[in-house]
Amino acid sequence: MTSESTGPGSVRPGGRTARVRSAVLRAAGDALAEHGLAGLDLADVARRAEVGRTTVYRRWGTPASLVADLLADMAEQSLPRTESGSLLGDLRANARLVRRTLADPRQGALFKAVLAAATCDPQTAAALHRFYEVRVAEWEPCVRQAVERGELPAATDTREVIRAVSAPLYYRLLTTGDPLDEAAADRAAEAAAAAARAGAFVPPTA
Amino acid sequence: MTSESTGPGSVRPGGRTARVRSAVLRAAGDALAEHGLAGLDLADVARRAEVGRTTVYRRWGTPASLVADLLADMAEQSLPRTESGSLLGDLRANARLVRRTLADPRQGALFKAVLAAATCDPQTAAALHRFYEVRVAEWEPCVRQAVERGELPAATDTREVIRAVSAPLYYRLLTTGDPLDEAAADRAAEAAAAAARAGAFVPPTA
């Protein structure tokens, strides 16, 4: 154990290896969206990806590890952020983007499955946390601008405002059967903006 | 198929059968809290409950079905609701109760596992929805009273206000590694109250 053991795919990451990873991640996403986490069978993923079972077991080993890699891949694909000039406009754009994603049959199911996977394994949870840190950091500037414009209290926890927009949408996705319509997204944005203006996201003086 | 097939436990639900169900549900809760959904092995549950494997497979069949039954059981155990006289006070009490539950190592892990299970199976999801319907209905009156007192707009969607309190806590539980402290609970209550006062939960005139 003089040198850390480098897993398969790290020494020759080009060509075939990259192709295999791509195919497997795509297949894993499909499988998760279709059958959920419980139905995530590595043998099935290998079949879908037209890759040897052995390869999948060797490189990822467990469903949790595969999902963690999938999350790392998802974190890299960032969506463009629009700017509307007003806090409510920006938050609404964010809320609608999140809603569209969660309401989409494939993406919504995928996110549910990924959240489920994160509850089962610490490493997957860490990957999920990174994913949302990236997403929140992308949108946080629009709240910061609102603070600079004087729309919000100076000490506002800007990241928490962004999270407050997503929270009701995710909560609805998981705990009710109600559809995620655009009205829900707009309500989430309005509620977050109103709460922020009222100073609900100003930490109690440290 | 003249009469609907009644599953085991429905004809003689007393004595031993009830004891078995109780022991199995307790064991399932323990297993879920310890290993999460992925580690929920019916054979292991049977061992913990000191019950025959066959019995567990026959009566519940799948992990999802077992979790659904566990949820039905959890929905029956209701927690007492306190009344403080003000909207913010009531919402804060609710937020702190939810926080305590989710921050508790066993209960928190159990809720995460149950949410994960609901993403895998429609029946489990339905049981989860019922569970939260019951919980929301229990607390909704305190918002209704605030409306009657004139603290909130008349057309406020009272149930949505209660959900707005829980949402950020669940969102944090799942998507960040941050601890669920009391400050987070109070902030959730304040944000929901502020948003409600601002009319964010008044449906756009139908």
Next chain:
DNA sequence: CCATTAATGGAACAGGAGTCCCGTTATGAC
């Protein structure tokens, strides 16, 4: 282009999850 060897994929193997069969236990009706 050639050589080295990382990475893949098929096949055989092992272990465990889930099912079936049937004898045993104890519930509920009388």
Next chain:
DNA sequence: GTCATAACGGGACTCCTGTTCCATTAATGG
């Protein structure tokens, strides 16, 4: 108390998940 049978529990069996071994393929360095 007694009876009929619902429900339980042990053990054998099957199938499938995950592992190991080794031959084949193709990425990288020269």
